[in-house]
Amino acid sequence: MDLYDIRSELSDEEQMVQDTVGRFVDEKVLPNIGEWFEDGYFPRELIPEFAELGLLGSSLEGYDCAGLNSVSYGLICQELERGDSGLRSFVSVQSSLCMFPIYAYGSEEQKEKWLPPMARGEKIGCFGLTEPHGGSDPSNMKTTAKKKGDDWVINGAKMWITNGSIADVAIVWAMTEDGVQGFLVEKGMKGFDAPEIKHKMSLRASITSSLYFDNVVVPEANRLPKVKGLKGPLSCLTQARYGITWGGIGAAQACLRELLDYTADRKLFGRPLTQTQTTQLRLAEMSRQITLGQLMSLRLGRIKDAGKLHPSQVSLAKWNNIRMAMDVARDARDLLGGAGITVEHCPIRHMLNLESVITYEGTETVHQLIIGRELTGEMAF
Numbered sequence: 001m002d003l004y005d006i007r008s009e010l011s012d013e014e015q016m017v018q019d020t021v022g023r024f025v026d027e028k029v030l031p032n033i034g035e036w037f038e039d040g041y042f043p044r045e046l047i048p049e050f051a052e053l054g055l056l057g058s059s060l061e062g063y064d065c066a067g068l069n070s071v072s073y074g075l076i077c078q079e080l081e082r083g084d085s086g087l088r089s090f091v092s093v094q095s096s097l098c099m100f101p102i103y104a105y106g107s108e109e110q111k112e113k114w115l116p117p118m119a120r121g122e123k124i125g126c127f128g129l130t131e132p133h134g135g136s137d138p139s140n141m142k143t144t145a146k147k148k149g150d151d152w153v154i155n156g157a158k159m160w161i162t163n164g165s166i167a168d169v170a171i172v173w174a175m176t177e178d179g180v181q182g183f184l185v186e187k188g189m190k191g192f193d194a195p196e197i198k199h200k201m202s203l204r205a206s207i208t209s210s211l212y213f214d215n216v217v218v219p220e221a222n223r224l225p226k227v228k229g230l231k232g233p234l235s236c237l238t239q240a241r242y243g244i245t246w247g248g249i250g251a252a253q254a255c256l257r258e259l260l261d262y263t264a265d266r267k268l269f270g271r272p273l274t275q276t277q278t279t280q281l282r283l284a285e286m287s288r289q290i291t292l293g294q295l296m297s298l299r300l301g302r303i304k305d306a307g308k309l310h311p312s313q314v315s316l317a318k319w320n321n322i323r324m325a326m327d328v329a330r331d332a333r334d335l336l337g338g339a340g341i342t343v344e345h346c347p348i349r350h351m352l353n354l355e356s357v358i359t360y361e362g363t364e365t366v367h368q369l370i371i372g373r374e375l376t377g378e379m380a381f
Ligand code: TGC
Pocket: 088, 089, 090, 092, 093, 127, 129, 130, 135, 136, 137, 138, 139, 162, 229, 230, 231, 232, 234, 235, 236, 237, 238, 240, 311, 360, 361, 362, 363, 366, 370, 381
């Protein structure tokens, strides 16, 4: 599973983080995840355990957060997504999309109020950027925040919002006279509703919701004071997309692991599948793809920890690693034959989840166009 011994490139602390989260996934997630996925159930009971392990806001310093480096955060995402993309999604949203903007752009009062209980898993966050008319182009957002005395009045709608219905606080990005700004909209505020979106065929062990704002009055104290413009939400996406590049590796590793066992046991035409050349070729191809993805994410993590990360570098890895994971999951599903269509085996669950992962946090096309813009200087969106 680790042909290039990437593990030896990790520090003792990074190895410990990987082992701890890996054990948690093996013991608490893998025995149950098929049933949770089938039932469309997000296991909220795991949130205190995520918190206990220091997985919430793990890269932040202070405020009861673990202060781990970026590679450790990546390994957390990899191990969680080896379990299921829905669990990694929960941690991505809580950590990178909610705690990060409060930490980076919030007032001291906002940080004191929200970060420690979010790190302890007592308060849940969601991140509202995408709108029903089109998520790829958030500069065209229709949700507005208008100043009224000391307050702001928010109107509009957000769609496909992870954790929306269970969130205590929504980081909502809205258009103001001064451009895009972020607001902390709290559960129970009058005019704010967050119904769950049902009938999903993907990310079934995760909660996805719409957010509606009908003249929601939000005090000035709930506006993120330290950022204006689209770079506010886009900088949060860079954090989350980085973690997702690692997550794809975990999903692909889970599929390959299961296949190695299955193809060794499955006897056809008088011999195990593993003794046929095309099976070996397909397993080898998966291993090649996973190894390339591992090298990309590790390099990205080291660049990020050195403070030299450029968002287009993250786009390249998100595009590569999620496409890689989809290819691995689909081919793994096929190598399982008919057995591959049930949740008894993980590839079809990962395959379906990855349909969301390749769409959210910037579709594959958006990331390709970001690389195109980086290479040519031409904006082709
Ligand atoms: P553009 O002109 O490129 O940029 C506007 C300003 O933002 C800065 N910037 C970034 N900063 C940090 N990180 C990034 N990734 C950044 N990208 C851009 C940029 O420097 C500029 O700053 P300034 O100071 O000059 O104003 O803006 P654009 O409108 O041309 O952007 C185009 C595009 C397509 C790249 C962007 O709109 C985009 O990325 N679209 C995709 C939207 C998206 O990814 N939405 C995701 C929603 S959240 C989600 O899916 C969560 S799923 C979570 C889960 O469950 O795991």
